[in-house]
Amino acid sequence: MTAETKIVPASGFDVERIRADFPILAKPVYDKRLVFLDSAASAQKPQAVIDAETYVYESEYANIHRGVYLLSQQATVAYDNARKKVAGLLNAASAREIVFTRNATESINLVASSWGRANLREGDQVILSQMEHHANIVPWQMLREEIGIELVVIPINDAGELVWEDYEQAFTSRTKLVTMTHVSNALGTITPIAEIIRVAHGHGIPVLVDGSQAVPHMPVDVQALDADFYVFTGHKLYGPTGVGVLHAKAEHLEAMPPYQGGGDMIATVTFEKTTYADIPQKFEAGTPNIAGVVALGAAVDYVEALDRQAALDHEQALLAYATERLSAMNSITIYGTAAEKAAVVSFAIEGDHPHDIGTILDHEAIAVRAGHHCAQPVMDRFGIPATTRASFGIYNDFDDVDALIDGIARVQEIFG
Amino acid sequence: MSDLRELYQEVILDHGRKPRNFGPLEDANREGHGHNPLCGDKLDVHVKLHDGVVEDVKFEGAGCAISVASASLMTEALKGKPEAEARALFEKFHALTTGTEEIGLDELEALDKLAVFSGVRDYPLRVKCATLGWHTLNAALDQDEDMVVTE
Structure with missing residues (x-):
């Protein structure tokens, strides 16, 4: 041409x-x-994100939430600030509702493993759509193997849209959770997620939203959506690999058992009894991806400045x-x-x-x-x-x- | 970067479009099932093995031009060959497509038409496509009914 x-x-x-x-x-x-x-x-990554990760290692690196020395304090502040930035990006009610994971896959696995095992029993139903990414299918299938839950799959039409009538009619007395994508990675479909949540809440059912493909494209307000769980991954938002986000309402996080045990997620440990740290640390066992989290904060700054x-x-x-x-x-x-x-x-x-x-x-x-x-x-x-x-x-x-x-x-x- | 035509030679395009020996084989006594999860390609290879000789071989399935053409040319190359020779040919073909060892003139001759796949060695991501049919054939000869997965 x-x-x-x-x-x-x-x-x-x-x-x-x-x-x-x-x-x-x-x-x-x-x-x-x-x-x-x-x-x-x-x-791909903007220079600001690359620089932020480099800066941590060159100038402000130490383990967080431990050292009494300056570097550890600086790293801790930078890490905690990134959590506030992510909370701001999603308009979460509090930074306490933001848990850092490895990726969106781990965020969903965290909910399936912790919330799922605590709340789901044999015969309980989880509603999902036909256009979920494998990350929002397989963790629930693993619970099906383990507990005997049922997966109720809502079909999509020829255009790749959720068949709304089927969704509305899918709720039964055994329905316990709706887990649904906000944007289909394969088709691009934006689901009517606000309506999906409204209908589920009408039945008293919590909703997990896979926002991996939504957050990079559009503003997301988890309070306006009233999402119970909202997950995304940093690397699709122009951030580094290795950092994912789980947003969950504080009431859920407080009631959920820990996902993994170890350092950083405890309050006190004796061989007889361990008490867990408050949220969100309860869900962040071990040394996290400190530099990656700080760089994700830089990616959030970059996107929000647009x-x-x-x-x-x-x-x-x-x-x-x-x-x-x-x-x-x-x-x-x-x-x-x-x-x-x-x-x-x-x-x-x-x-x-x-x-x-x-x-x-x-x-x-x-x-x-x-x-x-x-x-x-x-x-x-x-x-x-x-x-x-x-x-x-x-x-x-x-x-x-x-x-x-x-x-x-x-x-x-x-x-x- | 090598020319695309090195990869997509006329013979490959032809066999990709019109695969030979494509379809079921009624009196097959060896079956292999192959799958490349990266691209979703699935091939079945049917072999009629008699007295240690590949009397007939056909394949079915869907895949990219490289995997279909490779399976098609493989069936042509194998008909009438003793099983041991068929397996040896795969070794040569594998060396040709992966570029792991130098191919001598004798070996190139033995590969005959299969030599058109030499361009694949410049495309490491496509080696699995070129060898899917062969891996599936091996599974059939080994009487391994499990799905062969190339990853």
């Missing part, structure tokens, strides 16, 4: 300035401009443009056509396997995800083994979409 005919929609968001914050975007891949379209798997509405509008403009251009191509099917979507496009090219598509796009320095996206039930729902997925972050621009389209044309040229 020539420059004359290229129609570049404007979004009023200074993406060039954002791109300059991410050093990896300036580094060519195969001598070409990197077109990074896999932020839903893991986002005009979040403008960032969201920009991503939505990219989604609309990518959807329009893909739809105009031959032999392409888009999976996930919900009315409300985050900036994720999952698609298939007739006759071409996603793995081949991924390799050919890689040659053009275009990074996409090819596979089942850790959501095999979604693939089964649409009768496909895998899709190719392009997912957008704040640093993507319309040139990235054009590159993707040109790359797909190259795929079709090679495979005829």
